[in-house]
Amino acid sequence: MTLTIALSKGRIFEETLPLLAAAGIVPAEAPESSRKLIIGTNRPDVRLVIVRASDVPTYVQYGAADLGIAGRDVLIEHGGAGLYQPLDLNIAKCKMMVAVENGFDYDAAVKHGARLKVATKYPQIAREHFAAKGVHVDIIKLYGSMELAPLVGLADAIVDLVSTGGTLKANNLLAVEHIIDISSRLVVNQAALKLKYDTIQPVLDAFAGAVPQ
Template identity: 50%
Template sequence: MTTPLIIAVPKGRILSEVQPLLAAAGVRPEPAFFDENSRALRFATDADGIELIRVRAFDVATFVAHGAAQLGVVGSDVLAEFDYPELYAPVDLHIGHCRLSVAEPAALAATDDPRGWSHVRVATKYPHLTARHFAARGVQAECVKLNGAMELAPTLGLAPRIVDLVSSGRTLKENGLVEVEVIVDVTSRLVVNRAAMKTRAAVVPLVEAFRRAVAERQAA
């Protein structure tokens, strides 16, 4: 019996953007996949020999890098944070658009100039990416690792600034923060386990199917 090909996709808002690309690539999940109340994590599809798993965004890269899944959909922010050599990212899916930015309280921003920083203390889910960014600017970064509720850090004295994903900016505004520097623009990518690309015959045609789906969507 052939082991199924596993595609890892992130939970959350990106699911609605992933769905049409999956369908265009010939992979249509069972209805339970889109049920937000379902506790299931592994799902069948109408494509022979292909299954989906639904995991946390940060875990997609880990599942694929270690070969538990052969392909995945993951943000370029996560790829930069983990920098797994086992991952190949052949297709920019042009979904999940946002940016990774530095933000601080509005009162501080009124008198602050990021160009004058020599040392920063930030709360972030991206300590490695953040440290590399500031090191390239000659700025020493002290990173406090948090997995969520980043916006509380400045008001509770944990760190005066944060580095986090920004889309509309509404969450920052509602918490009295303003964006002062963009570190990198982010989109979701199709990632592939390098070993699986060489050993699983179905991987390359699937990558090409996603590439065509993205091209058709861009041309529409």
């Protein structure tokens, strides 16, 4: 039975290579240098499909892929329907944070009870965070370059991923709240786990044994 694994290009693909190797899987091509969306491997029964990071849960949910690797951010926004999430892979680590322009008095803005304009690619996470604090927000959905929004008056604050802090610094922004720690997880289609147990379980075991500390 063929096993299909959904991965995104970039950091997730790079950081997944050692996990795949532990399961005896070596991609036939590098997705960065190929335009192919279906990539074979050294194992005739395993293929990779290359999708947008935020589309990985959808491919696995509907069984178009049996396994996938997706960030916790993406999984929260997707909702996780139809997905089994057996393993935190401890890769693509970063933090979901609230950030504002240097000089913006965030504490005062929150205390005053006025509505805060928040730009983000992660409306679900942002909404839950501010609801728990009892802060009224207008969420402005963006698809990237969130850091620009406070600089041009689109928003008072952003909710975005921070790793080194370099992007915030380069744009004169300051992190003011830590929402959650993010890493990527293995997701499995619930029906596939039963139907393809003999193929999937050894891959899960190999990944579990190779998770970086």
